Amino acid sequence: MTMTATPVGRSTAAAGKPRRRFAALSPSWLFAAPALVVYAVVVLYPSLAGMLYAFTDWSGIGADKSFVGLANFQTLLHDEQAMDSIGNTLLLTVAIVVVQNAVGLLLALGVHAKLKSRALLRVIFFAPVVVSPVMVAFLWKYIYNPDPSAGLNGLLGVQIDWLGDPSLALWSIAATVVWQYAGYSMVIFLAGLEGVPKELHEAAMIDGASTLQRFRYVTWPLLAPALTINLMLSTIGGLKLFDQVFAATNGGPGYATETLSTVLYKQAFVFGKFGYSTAIALVLALFVAAVSLVQVYYLRGREVAQ
Template identity: 40%
Template sequence: MNSQSKLQETEYVPLEQELKREPSINTKKRKNLKNVGLFALFVGPALLAFCVIVLIPFFTGIYYSFTDWNGVNGTINWVGLDNFKYLFTEDKQFQQSFWVTTKYTVVAIILTNVVGFVLAILVTQMLKTRNILRTVFFMPNLIGGLLLGFVWQFIFVKGFASIGQITGISLFELPWLGDAKTAFWGIVIVSVWQGAGYIMLIYTAALQNVPQELIEAAKIDGASRWQILRHITIPMVAPAVTVCLFLTISWSFKVFDVNLSLTNGGPFKSTEMLALNIYTEAFVNNRYGLGEAKALIFFIVVAAITIIQVTYTKKKEVES
């Protein structure tokens, strides 16, 4: 009798435990399914849109870069690396656009960041009008590139000519959009004027997080404003520098709307940037395959430069 009761006990306890565990397992499965469902509900549409708008066109574009498709009819012939050979050996306009874009990018990055940083220092001072100044400096960024280009085209052609006639200052009498050198600087002026306000906001947020105790201690120790800026302020805003450099590199390489509306690549295609050159090749000259080959080279170059920049500046952040 004792042995039977012991056997029943030993058999009954595990079964009871399993019955108790079973609802918890089902509950976990339900929670997991619920989490998967919520994830699919919120992330699914965005992921689908990203695939349709970005990934699928990206990979089809890579395919078309190895073809001679004109973008209109259904005849697509595989040409291999012929498009890329043509770009590096015969297409002089592509090479010139690449050089102009590189030169513009270097100048625009430096000026936009310097102007944005100076404006950020200005609006973080104890000025009564600092909020108004922030609004005024940021407003050009709210204007679309095409509209901005047409407005500045009127300023360069009509406004500067009128000021030059009244004042006699030679700077305003220059053919700003009629000469290759001045047209290039016209694009730079408009781009810096538009982008500096956005960069200013990022630097402003970073400057406001600099501990004032460090600055006060440096002043007590006799440090000058330049020494404080060089050894305290700039190292403390290094993460903002990384972000601003990344943004300005991306903006400068991809400049299109200002280039199109301000000069349309002129005079004589001397200011035609890469984005405008790709657009013209694909949609004006109806050589879509060749335009995709240019776009692929453009993507590789910009991706490589931005990766190198972010890696280098991140290391500098750690060192500082």
């Protein structure tokens, strides 16, 4: 069968759609079935079963637990620390989503240009992504040493308490996340850039469009699918951020960098309130799902049909 035959095959399949009575038995579903079964057993079932703990007062150890209805959710509404942590989580997410994608896009545009060293630069910019987030946080703890002669302070010749100043610590953590994941956004944007047809750029050039105009009217609209993916991934990552905060500040100083994830961790494993912690986790999961759905709905709307 040749390439030219493909559309014929597809249209035949499309025409045959109404007679398909057992969609679940189609080869595509059957191929996915083994993975879906594993996913259901390893992820779905434990997650759904775990949700039940949100309605109990289980301590995480021992057999004692009783049904408490919606009490854990009511506690959450009046929990000052959890509410503050929602604010921190949202601030972090906005900062990370905006800066990480802006930097990622700039890097992608940079390494998409005809540079001799672009392959090497791509590897360098992507390298932090493959390092464990905990290791990155520990590394940055050294870089953020408050000593004026050490780390970033020594390099910049400033005396800033990066992680110890409550008004700055959150942004310092956001910077480490951006440093680590800007390369990830870059790769996705780069894939989008590779897909922009050269002919369109040539046509725009012939029409006398400037570089900026070509970006604005040719590249940017065609990058919409990459932007959708990047915004969604960085939003989800930001909302459930845990490792970097836990390793860098453990939520401190005070409660200045506490996120919803660190609060739920502490409730479960430090305070021994597993039921309440599960309630927070459930709220977080629903919130992340809601935000992602809204985001996808709006961003898909602006994607250009190809």
